Amino acid sequence: xxxxxxxxxxxxxxxxxxxxxxxxxxxxxxxxxxxxxxxxxxxxxxxxxxxxxxxxxxxxxxxxxxxxxxxxxxxxxxxxxxxxxxxxxxxxxxxxxxxxxxxxxxxxxxxxxxxxxxxxxxxxxxxxxxxxxxxxxxxxxxxxxxxxxxxxxxxxxxxxxxxxxxxxxxxxxxxxxxxxxxx
Amino acid sequence: xxxxxxxxxxxxxxxxxxxxxxxxxxxxxxxxxxxxxxxxxxxxxxxxxxxxxxxxxxxxxxxxxxxxxxxxxxxxxxxxxxxxxxxxxxxxxxxxxxxxxxxxxxxxxxxxxxxxxxxxxxxxxxxxxxxxxxxxxxxxxxxxxxxxxxxxxxxxxxxxxxxxxxxxxxxxxxxxxxxxxxx
DNA sequence: GTCTATATTAAGATAGAC
DNA sequence: GTCTATCTTAATATAGAC
Numbered sequence: 001x002x003x004x005x006x007x008x009x010x011x012x013x014x015x016x017x018x019x020x021x022x023x024x025x026x027x028x029x030x031x032x033x034x035x036x037x038x039x040x041x042x043x044x045x046x047x048x049x050x051x052x053x054x055x056x057x058x059x060x061x062x063x064x065x066x067x068x069x070x071x072x073x074x075x076x077x078x079x080x081x082x083x084x085x086x087x088x089x090x091x092x093x094x095x096x097x098x099x100x101x102x103x104x105x106x107x108x109x110x111x112x113x114x115x116x117x118x119x120x121x122x123x124x125x126x127x128x129x130x131x132x133x134x135x136x137x138x139x140x141x142x143x144x145x146x147x148x149x150x151x152x153x154x155x156x157x158x159x160x161x162x163x164x165x166x167x168x169x170x171x172x173x174x175x176x177x178x179x180x181x182x183x
Numbered sequence: 184x185x186x187x188x189x190x191x192x193x194x195x196x197x198x199x200x201x202x203x204x205x206x207x208x209x210x211x212x213x214x215x216x217x218x219x220x221x222x223x224x225x226x227x228x229x230x231x232x233x234x235x236x237x238x239x240x241x242x243x244x245x246x247x248x249x250x251x252x253x254x255x256x257x258x259x260x261x262x263x264x265x266x267x268x269x270x271x272x273x274x275x276x277x278x279x280x281x282x283x284x285x286x287x288x289x290x291x292x293x294x295x296x297x298x299x300x301x302x303x304x305x306x307x308x309x310x311x312x313x314x315x316x317x318x319x320x321x322x323x324x325x326x327x328x329x330x331x332x333x334x335x336x337x338x339x340x341x342x343x344x345x346x347x348x349x350x351x352x353x354x355x356x357x358x359x360x361x362x363x364x365x366x
Numbered sequence: 367g368t369c370t371a372t373a374t375t376a377a378g379a380t381a382g383a384c
Numbered sequence: 385g386t387c388t389a390t391c392t393t394a395a396t397a398t399a400g401a402c
Contacts, residue, residue: 018203097339101287104283104288105203105284105288112345116345119343145352149332149333149337149349150333150336152339153336154332154336156283156339166328166332170332
């Protein structure tokens with residue numbers, strides 16, 4: 001797939017400008033491709049671009065995060081690995097979350113199902129860690145949701161106050177916090 | 184100001200569709216006013232509409248939330264009042280946060296400063312409660328940020344999973360959680 | 367204060383040459 | 385696979401009558 005080549009650039013554009021704000025003119029300039037060339041690679045236009053990005057992010061999460069959470073190791077180490085990978089994705093808080101962006105705009109209806117599946121898979125993987133550590137199902141579910149809430153909320157507040165230290169603090173504290181719930 | 188009459192309808196539209204998705208055609212249909220009439224009330228178009236909404240939300244927060252946090256009473260009662268008012272604003276989790284929507288779209292540059300001021304005033308008010316209760320400044324700041332993070336994150340996850348119970352759980356647990364940090 | 371009609375611009379999208 | 389040129393639509397915005 002030659003599409004993969006353009007994913008980083010497209011991800012950056014959609015995160016910076018949102019779905020509607022990332023116009024074909026901007027995409028054309030950023031990728032260096034004319035509009036017609038963009039339609040050669042992505043016949044369904046922007047929807048296909050975002051879909052390609054979402055598939056890529058889903059694979060990243062499955063390979064880098066969900067696999068770790070489901071594998072061998074201590075809960076603390078798993079959550080530290082998860083937070084490390086999330087810091088990488090969100091560039092230490094400098095970048096907002098594409099999922100949140102898609103949920104908050106006019107493209108919500110188009111991409112909601114896909115975003116929901118990714119969120120759910122992530123939370124389910126965390127639930128698995130908590131249940132393996134002995135938490136009952138309900139408590140495990142709440143703790144997993146709380147983790148996702150902390151990440152997403154930190155990203156919003158970081159954007160709102162223009163202060164990546166908020167995201168960095170939350171990410172640093174999260175593994176310990178999640179494991180302290182285990183005792 | 185006759186503009187106030189249209190705020191609920193406009194707020195609903197921008198929350199549902201985002202800044203770009205809330206087109207003048209949709210606004211015209213929802214308000215029952217023709218496009219030209221909309222420009223009579225809001226000469227600067229959508230920007231002025233959003234600005235009017237933001238001013239209204241700021242006043243609501245100052246009157247209903249910041250005043251309570253800065254007034255007399257126990258911390259627990261103050262936070263319970265805050266969460267009650269936030270549940271009202273977000274309709275028990277059914278509605279997303281306009282601030283987050285504006286931060287995540289193409290209108291970020293236009294409204295970021297105003298959103299930042301509102302966020303900062305809210306957090307400062309919570310910091311005041313924690314400091315009055317004896318927490319040192321740094322810890323008070325972190326706890327206040329954590330409260331805002333929990334609310335914003337819960338709204339994102341609620342949208343993503345299409346499950347308002349997430350917001351409701353977080354809102355119900357928050358006052359106790361914030362006060363447990365005081366002992 | 368509201369309307370109809372229209373202007374203007376920019377968006378997404380395509381045709382067809384190279 | 386990329387381009388120039390163009391099409392179509394829909395967006396914001398305005399003029400001017402009532």
